[in-house]
Amino acid sequence: MKTNDLLIELGTEELPPKALKSLSEAFTQAWIQQLEQARLSAERVQSFASPRRLAVLIEGVQTAQADEVVEKRGPAVQAAFDADGKPTKAALGWARGLGIDISEAQRLSTDKGEWLLHEAKVPGKSLTDLLQGMLDASVKQIPVPKAMRWGSGDYQFIRPLHRLTVLLGQEIIPATLFGVQSSNKVTGHRFHHPTDVTLSHAKDYAQALRDAYVIADFAERKAMIEQSVVNLAESENGIPVWDDALVEEVASLVEYPVALVAGFDEAFLSVPKEALIYTMKDDQRYFPLVDTQNNLLPRFIFISNIQSLDPVQVVSGNEKVIRPRLADAQFFFETDKKQTLASRIAKLDSVLFQKELGSTGDKARRIATNARKIAELLGVDASAAERAGLLAKADLVSNMVMEFPEVQGIMGMHYARHDGEPEVVAQAIEAHYRPRFAGDELPVSSEGCAVALADKLDTLVGIFAIGQTPKGDRDPFGLRRAAIGMLRILVEKELPLDLNKLVEIAVASYGEIVKSPELVQTQVVDFLLGRFRPWYQDQHIPVDVIQAVLARRPTVALDFDRRVKAVAEFRAHPQSEALAAANKRVSNILAKADTVNHQINESLLQEDAEHALFKGLTGIEAQVEDATNEGDYQAAMEALATLREPIDAFFENVMVNADDDAVRNNRLAMLHALRNQFLRIADISLLQN
Missing domain, CATH: 3.30.70 (Alpha-Beta Plaits)
Incomplete structure (x- = not known):
């Protein structure tokens, strides 16, 4: 071809x-x-x-x-010819439609009979x-x-x-x-x-x-930009501040990338570096430079779309462009410092959070109350958490944040430090927005975690209370992101907090605004638990593992995570398929039973397989209980896996529905006890394997 x-x-x-x-x-x-x-x-x-x-x-x-052969099946041979062997109207019509004589038709034999067939050759286009x-x-x-x-x-x-x-x-x-x-x-x-x-x-x-001075390959152009920025940064003894999205955007703006380095007045370094970096990266698509201690240098790299004969002029032009933006940031910062963060709280009362839920000032006060209670549960500095919660939103009404919204929280931290607030308070203010996106860093301090949890909980509970829950792809209040952020904090920071208790705290802080507290409590907890599924799927954990744990509805996120990891490990165990099938069988048997005793009478055990299962069950009971109480679900699953042989033998040799009521009920009681041991961790009958 x-x-x-x-x-x-x-x-x-x-x-x-x-x-x-x-x-x-x-x-x-x-x-x-x-x-x-x-x-x-x-x-x-x-x-x-x-x-x-x-x-x-x-x-x-x-x-x-390529030319194609297309099979055109006609009527059955029995219907294609009459008793005298002459073609019927159906056969003649089929042949006429294909432009062939009936004599040219082939025969196709199948298990359902014989049919007329024509193989038409269709020339390729x-x-x-x-x-x-x-x-x-x-x-x-x-x-x-x-x-x-x-x-x-x-x-x-x-x-x-x-x-x-x-x-x-x-x-x-x-x-x-x-x-x-x-x-x-x-x-x-x-x-x-x-x-x-x-x-x-x-x-x-x-x-x-x-x-013709066009690098048409996007990947090649992007690689050229990355390498040239690294090389120039090294010549300046600096490290470029960038991310993949910025490099891709710059690569999408130029056809012939030429990297140049420029500078700005060192006086601007008195402004918090985050605001300057944002101005250079997001406003101008420049690459700021920092030193090995992550201190901002008064230099930046930019990508030109021309190979200038006088690059000094190009550099000068870009320096002139960035200077007024940096001057604005400096002016806003110096102006903002004249007023404390605490004095800005009153202004938050004129900033709407949500018309049915009140102002941002109301939200700040709820965050403060809830952050204190969460910090108390964690046994950390509750006063610092409360103070940080109260000040967390105050920078929203600062000049800097109103001009550069992306630095909210960050500027609050810097202003808190300037005001003499404790460092733990300043850091918690910045951390309360974390994680801002997938893969973002979490709050470092426990106080920061308390404020971050309080902020996200307040939004979740409030929006659920007014019925503005996410629908389809629409999630205008970012509730899914807030929920995933909460789960990440609780799991990755290993905070043993119960979702029920956390939501209860947030519901109480809204007072009469929440008309149906119990309903909202259930809805928010269910929503949070439901976020585990996409989160773990992103980690390539099978859906049936997540569902097996969800069936038990553990509401301590850290505990949920340990169960999921233990069940995922168990699922790869060679004995898991048989044990999952056995659990499904046990579940079905118990579902059909009218009543089930919770006590096993050893004297009623008759078969050797019964005795073996009873011995195995009682032998691992204490081990499973201790392991689950300590949250060591993997050890518990390993102990339960030893029951595979006695379970298989039981179902092979023992008739559960014995004629004797006492014997039958005793066998059901043993299956009930067996099922409950597995249910301490998850409903493994849901595993598909």
């Missing part, structure tokens, strides 16, 4: 930088899907994306479909004939959250299309998209190569653009 290289490029106006990577991935995946649907194989599909283009290069693609449909379908698969219109037509796409490049080897394949005709031309760099680039072959795409 003949193959060639196929290039498709959509040349557009500047694409949204935060979406460029996902747009490229969607476009590439759409073409892979189109090739599969068209029955066209390819050696490799390579994606390209830059601010003004989305492209795929499909190497070694079949230039035509050429890639050239298929391409327009494939192009249209692939573009429709690109997720466009907000489409644009342009010109006088009705065309809609994420950005206006200016060029369409479609090349199969050296041949331009005729195609049209949004009124643009295909060609073999692509657009070079806007400044370094403003004229079109004519491609002689699809495989020349990347190099031809490179010669």
Whole structure:
């Protein structure tokens, strides 16, 4: 089968930088899907994306479909011919519809009889004939959250299309998209190569653009940025402050990355570094530099989209841009310091938290009360937790946070330190938002954990109380994130707190606002327990393991975690499948029993298998009880696993429903005792294995 290289490029106006990577991935995946649907194989599909283009290069693609043989089954032979062997109307109509004579029909024998059959050869279509449909379908698969219109037509796409490049080897394949005709031309760099680039072959795409100052491969461009930033940072004896999202965004803004280093006045270093870093990273897409002690340096790296003949001017321009932003941050910080955090609390009463739940001031007072109670449960500094809870939201009305909302909590910490608040209070103020996102760090101190839990609980209980629970993908108050954050704190910080008690504290703090306290209590606890499932699934723990523990509804998150890990370990045990099946059998037997005694009468045991199971059960009972009381569920499961052989022997040799009522009830009592030992940890009858 003949193959060639196929290039498709959509040349557009500047694409949204935060979406460029996902747009490229969607476009590439759409073409892979189109090739599969068209029955066209390819050696490799390579994606390209830059601010003004989305492209795929499909190497070694079949230039035509293989011919296909399609079976057309007709009527049964019995119905196709009459008693004289002449074809019936049904047979003749079938043959006529296929354009064949009835004599050309073959026979298909099956276990249900014999049928007429015609094998029709369908010639494969050429890639050239298929391409327009494939192009249209692939573009429709690109997720466009907000489409644009342009010109006088009705065309809609994420950005206006200016060029369409479609090349199969050296041949331009005729195609049209949004009124643009295909060609073999692509657009070079806007400044370094403003004229079109004519491609002689699809495989020349990347190099031809490179010669025109465009690094079309997104991954290559991103790697270039990372390496150049690291190299420049080393030359400045600094370490770049970055994250993958920032590098990807910068890579989506430039086609020919050139890294340069610039600086700012050291006087700005009097401002907390977090505010300066935010300004440089989020406002300007710069890479700040810190030293080995994580102190901010008065230097930063930026990525230019041109290879300037006078880079000093480019550096100077960027320094001029950042200076007023840093000056604003300095002004806000110095102005804010003139007023204490505590004096700002009154202003929170004019900031709405939620119209039915009151102001942010009300919330701050509830957080303070609840943080104190949680700290008391933990046996840590309750006064510090209460103070931090009261001050936690005060920086929301500061000039700095109103200008840079992302530094809330962080500025509260710095202002608390400036006001002379204890360090434990200052740190807890910053920590109460943690974890802000998946993988974020948790509060360091127990007091910080108490305030963070109090804040998240207050939101959960309040929003549930007014019936604004998450529905589908909608979660405007971030309740799922808050719940996962709570569970992470409780589990990873090993805090032995009961969810029932925590929710009870938060419900009580709302007073009469919560109209149905018991209902809200149950709903919030159930919601928190329900968050364990997606959290553990992200850790690749099987769903049946989570369900087995959920069936027991342990409400101490740390205890829940230990059970899940023990059951997950047990599930991999070679004896788990048999024990899970036995538990399911025991559960079914007990469910059908009218009454079950809770006491086993050893004198009523008759069979050897009964005695063996009783001995095994009583032999591990104390061990299981001690292990579960200590939270060592893995040891408890290992002890229970030793019962596999006596359980198997019991079911093989003992008739549970004996004729003698006393014997039958005694056997049921033993199964009840067996079931209860396993239920100390989880309902392993739910394990699928």
